[in-house]
Amino acid sequence: MSAISREDVAHLAQLAHIEMSDAELDKMTGELGVIVESIASVSEAASADVPATTHPIALSNVFREDVVGETLTAEEALMNAPDSVDTRFRVPAILDGE
Amino acid sequence: MTDIIHLSATELAAKLRAGELTSVAAVQAHLDRIAAVDGGERGVHAFLHVNTEEALAVAAEVDAIRAAGGEAAEALHPFAGVPIAIKDLIVTKGQPTTAASKMLEGWMSPYDATVITKIRAAKLPMLGKTNLDEFAMGSSTEHSAYGPTRNPWDLDRIPGGSGGGSAAAVAAFEAPLALGTDTGGSIRQPGAVTGTVGVKPTYGGVSRYGAIAMASSLDQIGPVTRTVLDSAYLHELIGGHDPADSTSLNEPVPALVAAAEQGASGDMTGVRVGVIKELQGEGYEAGVQARFDESLEALRAAGAEIVEVSCPNFKYALGAYYLIMPSEVSSNLAKFDGVRFGTRVLPTEGPLTIERVMGSTRAAGFGDEVKRRIILGTYALSAGYYDAYYGSAQKVRTLIQRDFDAAFELADVLISPTSPTVAFELGSKTDDPLAMYLNDVATIPANMAGIPGITVPGGLSEGLPVGIQFLAPVREDARLYRAGAALEKLLEDTWGGRLIDQAPELSAATTEEVR
Numbered sequence: 001m002s003a004i005s006r007e008d009v010a011h012l013a014q015l016a017h018i019e020m021s022d023a024e025l026d027k028m029t030g031e032l033g034v035i036v037e038s039i040a041s042v043s044e045a046a047s048a049d050v051p052a053t054t055h056p057i058a059l060s061n062v063f064r065e066d067v068v069g070e071t072l073t074a075e076e077a078l079m080n081a082p083d084s085v086d087t088r089f090r091v092p093a094i095l096d097g098e
Numbered sequence: 099m100t101d102i103i104h105l106s107a108t109e110l111a112a113k114l115r116a117g118e119l120t121s122v123a124a125v126q127a128h129l130d131r132i133a134a135v136d137g138g139e140r141g142v143h144a145f146l147h148v149n150t151e152e153a154l155a156v157a158a159e160v161d162a163i164r165a166a167g168g169e170a171a172e173a174l175h176p177f178a179g180v181p182i183a184i185k186d187l188i189v190t191k192g193q194p195t196t197a198a199s200k201m202l203e204g205w206m207s208p209y210d211a212t213v214i215t216k217i218r219a220a221k222l223p224m225l226g227k228t229n230l231d232e233f234a235m236g237s238s239t240e241h242s243a244y245g246p247t248r249n250p251w252d253l254d255r256i257p258g259g260s261g262g263g264s265a266a267a268v269a270a271f272e273a274p275l276a277l278g279t280d281t282g283g284s285i286r287q288p289g290a291v292t293g294t295v296g297v298k299p300t301y302g303g304v305s306r307y308g309a310i311a312m313a314s315s316l317d318q319i320g321p322v323t324r325t326v327l328d329s330a331y332l333h334e335l336i337g338g339h340d341p342a343d344s345t346s347l348n349e350p351v352p353a354l355v356a357a358a359e360q361g362a363s364g365d366m367t368g369v370r371v372g373v374i375k376e377l378q379g380e381g382y383e384a385g386v387q388a389r390f391d392e393s394l395e396a397l398r399a400a401g402a403e404i405v406e407v408s409c410p411n412f413k414y415a416l417g418a419y420y421l422i423m424p425s426e427v428s429s430n431l432a433k434f435d436g437v438r439f440g441t442r443v444l445p446t447e448g449p450l451t452i453e454r455v456m457g458s459t460r461a462a463g464f465g466d467e468v469k470r471r472i473i474l475g476t477y478a479l480s481a482g483y484y485d486a487y488y489g490s491a492q493k494v495r496t497l498i499q500r501d502f503d504a505a506f507e508l509a510d511v512l513i514s515p516t517s518p519t520v521a522f523e524l525g526s527k528t529d530d531p532l533a534m535y536l537n538d539v540a541t542i543p544a545n546m547a548g549i550p551g552i553t554v555p556g557g558l559s560e561g562l563p564v565g566i567q568f569l570a571p572v573r574e575d576a577r578l579y580r581a582g583a584a585l586e587k588l589l590e591d592t593w594g595g596r597l598i599d600q601a602p603e604l605s606a607a608t609t610e611e612v613r
Contacts, residue, residue, distance in 0.1 A: 004477065008477070012473045012476045012477050013473060014457075015476050015480075016428060016432075016460070016472050016473060016476045017432075017435060017453070017456040017457050017460050018457060018460045018461055018464065018469055018473070019445075019454075019457035019458050019460070019461040020461065020469075028469070028470065031470060031531055032473065032474060032477070034532055035420065035470075035474060035531060035532060035535075036474075036477070038417065038420075038532055039416075039417035039418075039420050039421060040417075041414065041417055042414050042417040042418050042421060042487070042491055043486045043487065043490040045411065045414040045418075045490060045493070045494050045497065046490055046493030046494055046496070046497060050496050050497060051496055052489060052492035052493050052495070052496065053492055053493075053495035053496045053499060054315065054492060055301075055345065055548075056301045056315065056495075056499070056545075056546070056548020056549075056572070057300070057301050057302050057345075057347065057548045059302075059344070059345060059347075062344040062345075064341055072208055072209070076208040077208070077438075079206070079208060080205050080206065080208075080438075080439035080440065081438055081439060082436055082439075082441070082442035083442070089437055089438050091437055091452045091455070092444075092450045092451060092452050092455055093449075093451050093452065094451070095451065
């Protein structure tokens, strides 16, 4: 397993939608390097025949009746919105440019 | 009469039912205590929000129902009128919920968590919302965007985390009861370092609906109190099936109060207690190890059969946890993007697109630890690393479950120190994330396997509390209360009273001076 590079961190930050300054990228790269190194042994712990556990107590097919339950009103849904218009959330341009 | 704030919740509830005390007086006594010790530069700072008006109104309602008598009074929950504090990760109508993050500053939840609905139905006045590490990520409450909480035993030390606010509130007699959440130890480790009791229930035993999700396959809401019996009452109140949480177990809540009452006799005859070989010795402070060994002796003298068990895969638990948890974090926290709720921060230069708004919102809204975990999780889930990291961590989870299964063949409950150290000084580990992560080495395996765990006070090391942890198989939470109450009784007999009563007095003057 390769060490985590500054370029990796910059790419991951972009994927995660977190803007980072150069200083932050440097600091984060160093810290993540140490953490990744310390957890790398996990990949050697389990052999191929060990099944994966996603949930500690597996429940399957948890359904409810297909009827309308309690829902938020548009007003309640929008009450914490940074910006809204009519009954919708408002955001700046989706695409770059005009 | 003992000071109102020093009563246990069970004692307080009895006085309310007997009419010796009103709920308004009980709530006011705790509000006065909060005003005296929580604020100021050297205050405990357990609370992010104090819910004065609503708490007094609910208390007055309970008093009126009790005074009128009849069926309505009979129908009241036994703990009606007993005040409670709520970790600020749990959403509440009418009070702000911040998760101790700038991202949710000023956010008001349009709905109540299921545990809050239950607390309202039982008419427990809510004193307010308690501090935590931002989005519950940390072991010291120093990652709160609103400043750290101080440990009531030593105001220069951490109260544990992430639920340091709830634990400190209970330890400082600001509340008799509190709610916490535990993803890797966030109820139990703060309980240990503040000399209080905390329980992480079986995964699915308490609804997670309305707990702001950190790592959904690990998170669990549970009680934070000063006595084992108080935790049992609160656990029974908040537990049970909830259709709004698809991981909620559709089973009745076990008889926890009865188990705690049985344990309070101190008799452990016939109970097999398994000492986990891997969770002691190297890395554990000598004072912690000494209190742990004394607890084992006390249990042995009370009739318990002490056996040693080995969980060889626990050495991978911390690493696997720091892959699974951040992976789930990176997904769960994607919704905080400045579009539908919470903070929105516009970029100061360049084109104003939604993508760039998200980037600057998350840069400004999240603290360093949250960012670290999101990036780490994004890395663990990314192409090329998924199998080696996330996939392997999930396999380790299976191995840890198998270790527990084998251990519970030999023992009814398992025991270990809750935390390898006592409370450390504020600021001493903030620059070393890895050192901070090691605080949860003994609590993480329970979350990985979904099993329940409790911490009970085990005595002092250099004047600071040490916690003892019991673990039980899934659905066997009652065993924790039996063993926990027994150890509590046995140790209190040797101390001549509760450990928390040895905590230094927090005088109002300590905090007034600097105001």
